[in-house]
Amino acid sequence: MTKKDYLINKETARKIILDRIDHLNSLYQVDVKRIAIRNQKTRWGSCSRKGNLNFNYRLMYLSPKLLDYVIVHELCHLKEFNHSARFWELVRMTIPDYKIIRKELRKLRLV
Numbered sequence: 001m002t003k004k005d006y007l008i009n010k011e012t013a014r015k016i017i018l019d020r021i022d023h024l025n026s027l028y029q030v031d032v033k034r035i036a037i038r039n040q041k042t043r044w045g046s047c048s049r050k051g052n053l054n055f056n057y058r059l060m061y062l063s064p065k066l067l068d069y070v071i072v073h074e075l076c077h078l079k080e081f082n083h084s085a086r087f088w089e090l091v092r093m094t095i096p097d098y099k100i101i102r103k104e105l106r107k108l109r110l111v
Contacts, residue, residue: 006039013057030078069101
């Protein structure tokens with residue numbers, strides 16, 4: 001994917017991602033500060049302790065279940081900023097088959 005593709009699709013990706021965040025966060029009720037759509041080379045999503053979320057614009061090309069997994073993963077980090085058992089229980093609330101989806105996502109290459 002090129003920078004041109006990013007610039008062309010960034011706002012479409014933002015709309016798709018924000019719509020899913022609104023829906024999924026209605027279940028988690030975490031305080032999301034800033035949401036950025038980026039052209040990241042190695043990550044689908046990330047978050048900061050300040051409550052900021054970053055998402056790769058290429059999420060718009062993924063299936064809805066993979067997209068939702070990435071968003072839920074980052075939302076859950078706003079409650080548990082680690083990968084503890086409590087974190088995975090939060091993920092499991094809305095993505096019960098998260099282990100299978102996680103494996104699928106790892107097979108995909110960003111670069």
